[in-house]
Amino acid sequence: MEDLGMTAKLFETSSNLQLASIWLKRIVEGEQVDSEGKEVLTWTGKFLYEVDWSSKIPQKTSVGGGLALQATSVRPTFYSSLIRIAPKFKEAGMKTEEEILNFLRCLYQNLLTLGAPGKGHKKLKYFESKLGALLLHEISESILIQINNNGFPRTSISLKDEWEPSRNEFNTVIS
Amino acid sequence: MSTLTKEKIKKSLNRKDNTLIVTPLLTESQIGQSSIDVRLGNQFIVFRSHRFGAFGPSSKNVTEPRKVQERQIINFGDDFMLHPGVLILGCTFEYISIPNDLECQVEGRSSWARFGLQVVTASSIEPGFKGVVTLELSNVGTVPLTLKPGIRIAQLVFRTANPPIPNPYSGNRKYRCPIGPEFSRLYDDYDWKIISGHKISDKRNMY
Amino acid sequence: MNSIQSFPNILKWQEHFQRNELRKFALFLRRLAEKVLLTEDFTTKTPQKLARLIIETSKLLETSIQEAPFEFLPSIDDFIERIAAHLRYIERARITQTPWSLVHSAEYFFKQQVGPKSNFIIRPTWSYNYSLIGEFWGFYKTVLKCWSWFPLDELKKKLPFEDNETIYCISFPRIERQNCLLHVNWGHELGHIFAAKWMETNFANMWTIVQPEIQKRIQDHVKKNPPPVDPLFKEVAIHDSVARLTRKTMDTARSGLCELVCDIIGVHLFGPSAIASAFEFASRYFLDVSPLQCHYYPPWRYRFREMLNYCEEDFENHSDISYHGSVIKPFINWLHQVKELTYQKSDIQILESNIITKEAYDFISSKSDIIINQVISLLPSCSQKQYKLHERSEFIEKLVERLRHGIPPNETVNLSKNPASLQDIISAGWIFQIERSSKDIKWGKIEDIDVLFRLVLKACESSHIQRIWGPELNKKEE
Numbered sequence: 001m002e003d004l005g006m007t008a009k010l011f012e013t014s015s016n017l018q019l020a021s022i023w024l025k026r027i028v029e030g031e032q033v034d035s036e037g038k039e040v041l042t043w044t045g046k047f048l049y050e051v052d053w054s055s056k057i058p059q060k061t062s063v064g065g066g067l068a069l070q071a072t073s074v075r076p077t078f079y080s081s082l083i084r085i086a087p088k089f090k091e092a093g094m095k096t097e098e099e100i101l102n103f104l105r106c107l108y109q110n111l112l113t114l115g116a117p118g119k120g121h122k123k124l125k126y127f128e129s130k131l132g133a134l135l136l137h138e139i140s141e142s143i144l145i146q147i148n149n150n151g152f153p154r155t156s157i158s159l160k161d162e163w164e165p166s167r168n169e170f171n172t173v174i175s
Numbered sequence: 176m177s178t179l180t181k182e183k184i185k186k187s188l189n190r191k192d193n194t195l196i197v198t199p200l201l202t203e204s205q206i207g208q209s210s211i212d213v214r215l216g217n218q219f220i221v222f223r224s225h226r227f228g229a230f231g232p233s234s235k236n237v238t239e240p241r242k243v244q245e246r247q248i249i250n251f252g253d254d255f256m257l258h259p260g261v262l263i264l265g266c267t268f269e270y271i272s273i274p275n276d277l278e279c280q281v282e283g284r285s286s287w288a289r290f291g292l293q294v295v296t297a298s299s300i301e302p303g304f305k306g307v308v309t310l311e312l313s314n315v316g317t318v319p320l321t322l323k324p325g326i327r328i329a330q331l332v333f334r335t336a337n338p339p340i341p342n343p344y345s346g347n348r349k350y351r352c353p354i355g356p357e358f359s360r361l362y363d364d365y366d367w368k369i370i371s372g373h374k375i376s377d378k379r380n381m382y
Numbered sequence: 383m384n385s386i387q388s389f390p391n392i393l394k395w396q397e398h399f400q401r402n403e404l405r406k407f408a409l410f411l412r413r414l415a416e417k418v419l420l421t422e423d424f425t426t427k428t429p430q431k432l433a434r435l436i437i438e439t440s441k442l443l444e445t446s447i448q449e450a451p452f453e454f455l456p457s458i459d460d461f462i463e464r465i466a467a468h469l470r471y472i473e474r475a476r477i478t479q480t481p482w483s484l485v486h487s488a489e490y491f492f493k494q495q496v497g498p499k500s501n502f503i504i505r506p507t508w509s510y511n512y513s514l515i516g517e518f519w520g521f522y523k524t525v526l527k528c529w530s531w532f533p534l535d536e537l538k539k540k541l542p543f544e545d546n547e548t549i550y551c552i553s554f555p556r557i558e559r560q561n562c563l564l565h566v567n568w569g570h571e572l573g574h575i576f577a578a579k580w581m582e583t584n585f586a587n588m589w590t591i592v593q594p595e596i597q598k599r600i601q602d603h604v605k606k607n608p609p610p611v612d613p614l615f616k617e618v619a620i621h622d623s624v625a626r627l628t629r630k631t632m633d634t635a636r637s638g639l640c641e642l643v644c645d646i647i648g649v650h651l652f653g654p655s656a657i658a659s660a661f662e663f664a665s666r667y668f669l670d671v672s673p674l675q676c677h678y679y680p681p682w683r684y685r686f687r688e689m690l691n692y693c694e695e696d697f698e699n700h701s702d703i704s705y706h707g708s709v710i711k712p713f714i715n716w717l718h719q720v721k722e723l724t725y726q727k728s729d730i731q732i733l734e735s736n737i738i739t740k741e742a743y744d745f746i747s748s749k750s751d752i753i754i755n756q757v758i759s760l761l762p763s764c765s766q767k768q769y770k771l772h773e774r775s776e777f778i779e780k781l782v783e784r785l786r787h788g789i790p791p792n793e794t795v796n797l798s799k800n801p802a803s804l805q806d807i808i809s810a811g812w813i814f815q816i817e818r819s820s821k822d823i824k825w826g827k828i829e830d831i832d833v834l835f836r837l838v839l840k841a842c843e844s845s846h847i848q849r850i851w852g853p854e855l856n857k858k859e860e
Binding site: 188189194195196197198199200201202203246248249250251268270272305307325351352353354 | 423425426477478482483486787788789790792793795796797798801829833836837839840844845847848851852855856
């Protein structure tokens with residue numbers, strides 16, 4: 001059976017991640033989040049907590065079965081996207097796995113609290129928001145390829161076109 | 176050989192063995208005083224006259240009927256327009272099975288004939304026939320006729336075959352249990368290809 | 383075309399270019415759908431409904447693409463590509479391409495099961511497979527709802543069907559168009575609608591309870607067979623491997639469960655004929671292929687075992703059932719032969735040899751009985767009771783008798799007020815075919831099979847028309 005319901009759900013997930021990616025970029029430019037944006041950002045935060053086994057958030061078991069199932073479906077795409085954009089993490093000065101995982105936890109928390117830092121978390125820097133937006137964009141695109149199966153490479157907004165960090169900026173963040 | 180009356184038709188329809196089958200009869204009123212009304216089926220064969228010059232046993236003509244005709248199927252409830260001067264093949268909705276002691280004649284209904292619809296069938300239906308009956312329908316009037324599958328289009332008149340035919344409609348027949356109008360199978364005639372010049376032997380060429 | 387110079391940068395120019403291409407794509411799609419709608423004759427109104435949905439969606443996309451954020455252009459492109467491919471379901475549903483005698487009665491039967499708001503396209507496909515695709519309108523709505531810039535409410539107003547209607551497409555192998563007996567496999571396909579309904583509301587909860595344990599066992603397995611070392615990611619690489627295997631296990635369990643439930647629905651609705659048609663379909667394949675090698679389908683031997691168990695009452699020798707001496711006996715013997723094939727457990731060995739299939743099928747075997755009962759409870763009340771051959775045997779024997787005399791098995795006597803049901807007609811067809819081929823070695827030539835198919839098809843058509851028109855016509859007459 002070609003279950004269009006499942007495909008539609010993945011389309012929905014891809015769209016939400018894409019929208020969250022757009023909102024992350026808008027927030028960093030100082031734009032106010034509207035109600036639609038709030039909804040999509042918190043959904044993405046919750047969803048990524050569920051997807052990423054490294055996030056180690058105790059409350060994550062509280063999500064509904066539907067979201068947990070969707071997370072199981074998207075999880076390999078999530079990890080492969082992470083591995084694919086590894087050079088970008090290096091460029092951003094994150095040299096160890098621990099640093100990357102810390103950044104991810106911080107990203108999810110910021111998404112949940114609509115771009116503001118949550119309790120015990122730091123606010124994302126400009127380039128970190130951009131990097132987070134790129135990751136969401138990558139996962140969103142990979143889901144599209146997953147549902148299409150044809151895997152034609154798409155023209156993607158490259159990090160270089162969007163955001164050219166200076167080495168100094170990274171150094172500041174990492175230190 | 177006598178025509179069956181309503182009572183005898185009903186008796187033939189209810190026999191345990193050697194039954195006359197007309198199925199499905201949607202209403203009992205289809206059984207008339209000396210005939211059974213039959214309804215129009217939803218399959219038709221029409222001519223593709225724009226695709227050929229002539230049809231017949233000549234090497235210059237198209238000799239394969241399927242090249243000059245095509246099957247059209249419409250839904251029950253939809254219209255089939257029969258324009259003046261046009262001949263089509265239709266079929267009965269009812270599937271019939273004629274026992275070996277009866278033969279059957281297909282006749283048009285006078286109510287339709289008054290509008291120019293002619294229902295012509297090549298010959299009477301032999302004892303032992305099973306299938307839907309192909310109807311050659313032609314509009315000889317001047318106004319287009321709207322035909323709908325399911326309308327009462329023709330009637331079957333039955334006569335006794337005396338004596339009953341021992342092996343009715345058996346052997347290598349051209350049409351076996353058809354459920355739609357059948358294309359002509361003139362090309363199955365043993366002499367068709369010889370006469371049409373498609374299989375002329377060397378010997379004949381010498382003359 | 384605008385020159386590059388008129389745009390502030392190359393990205394803006396590219397964006398402009400892509401938008402124009404997508405607009406053109408939507409326009410061509412609309413034109414094509416309009417042409418198909420205007421020029422083709424279809425067996426039912428459903429292909430036209432789907433065509434209208436494509437036309438109206440592409441028309442609104444043509445105008446609204448301008449409003450879409452640039453980042454969404456790839457997903458719009460995906461969506462248009464996908465709905466353009468939906469046109470093939472419409473094109474192939476042309477009246478001449480379908481076993482039209484069967485289509486109306488089949489759709490009537492499907493609607494009885496799924497509900498009056500459901501619509502079905504029945505179309506052939508060149509690949510040798512039966513499938514259910516859907517649900518279309520739900521798919522369009524879910525995707526378009528995510529795009530705030532798309533006027534979904536406007537679309538709903540323009541459609542020739544109500545918001546709560548559903549559209550499905552059931553495919554069958556083109557080469558088997560006339561083989562109405564094989565089309566009993568549609569019962570399995572129909573089962574997918576109920577299986578999907580159950581999956582949507584229950585599978586997640588059931589799976590999330592067992593997943594942590596399964597995940598743990600998979601993790602142990604991965605630790606014993608670790609993935610290649612990644613220079614940066616160690617934990618992530620392990621997570622990646624475990625995530626892949628867990629998803630595969632879930633997909634195997636989900637798909638396997640779905641197929642098995644659908645098999646049972648097929649048997650529930652059509653009786654042992656469903657096994658006969660599945661067996662004919664599967665006869666060209668190996669019986670013991672791992673689900674991982676064939677799109678997550680369970681091995682055929684496993685499927686037959688489950689199907690036969692479900693209708694055991696119909697062919698096991700219970701004291702109150704006797705087909706002895708009847709025309710049904712050879713069919714019952716044939717079912718016993720199929721059962722013998724399932725005594726061998728080579729399929730189970732294959733499933734247990736791999737951690738993914740082992741975990742998935744342990745889950746399936748522990749839950750399938752409960753799940754099947756729950757899915758059957760989703761059927762309408764008229765179909766809650768299983769179709770049992772032994773309860774219908776007397777009537778079916780009379781239908782088989784008609785087939786023997788070259789008469790369609792749509793009723794048992796002339797002027798009957800009770801036309802045979804689709805299930806009875808199909809059962810009679812299967813029983814006749816197996817009886818004839820077991821008794822007469824010469825029977826089974828292509829002409830014999832053709833005649834059988836024609837008679838069964840005609841019976842399906844006649845009984846359907848009689849059921850729909852008969853009561854009304856007779857009422858008028860009275």
